[in-house]
Amino acid sequence: MVETTICPWCQTEIVWDEELGPEEECPYCHNELKGYRTLNIALGSDEDWEDEDETSGDDTDDAGLWQEDEESHLNAIRRAEAFAGAGGDLLAYESGVEKQLDAQEEVPECPHCREYMLHAGTEPLSPGFKPVHMQTKNMPLLRSNAVLNVYVCSACFQVSRFLSEDDRNQLIKTVSEE
Template structure:
């Protein structure tokens, strides 16, 4: 027998197998078909435990991946320290640099903060694509990129400079 809970009166409805489900609640006479009805089938306790264990394993795997990338970054810094470098001085220097930055993005790999390294022109090999929707290129050929370096894993990321971001926003919005 199939069990349904009426969303209106919260009464459990047990349907007769021969007649099947009805279109309205026998208690409050509200409609049960379509988007208003929620059928919940409960599995055994073993199935529920297996599902919870699978979710926990998936969470653990993601956590381990996160820890692994962070550990690789730490290993790079430890190799610097092993070569006679002063990690405290490095961390202090990184903090001073970050304090002076207007924009401090997070590294996409290890989530540490990134230091501004400079700007880079898009270059002569960049060919702006024309967009029919806005009738002009999204980014000018003279645009500059801000280059950031991660303070832990030394990953390099590039972003449009603030002026070029504003120009892109104006272009897309038709201003």
């Protein structure tokens, strides 16, 4: 009996001799046929999916990560809808957010829910900030009077801080100078 396999990478039909058996590498494109690069999709009923989820036991699989992201995004939407339910005008809020985003030079995405963030202001580094000195020269990596841009997510209201553009440029110059 001859076993036939289709390479998932080059779509070439591979016919293996029954005495040799299947190889782990495609003889044409030399990609692995088994292991971490192969995705096996089981088609079946919803019960099969539930059984597979219970038996996988791997908390770090990609489906779980996507599910967490989707849940946090839905929670952000629920917060905005709660605002609308409390008498707020959600359309007016969204319109105001769009106008503010259009006026911003930078529009970062929220690391939590991936919505766009509003520039809320600036903040100096705290007075207790002690800069690290570079190994190759005796100068601080970041100036102690550096300024942070503060951003607020328009959906989940997470707050993020980033170096101001001037301080980013200064950091680049400091690190790249010899």
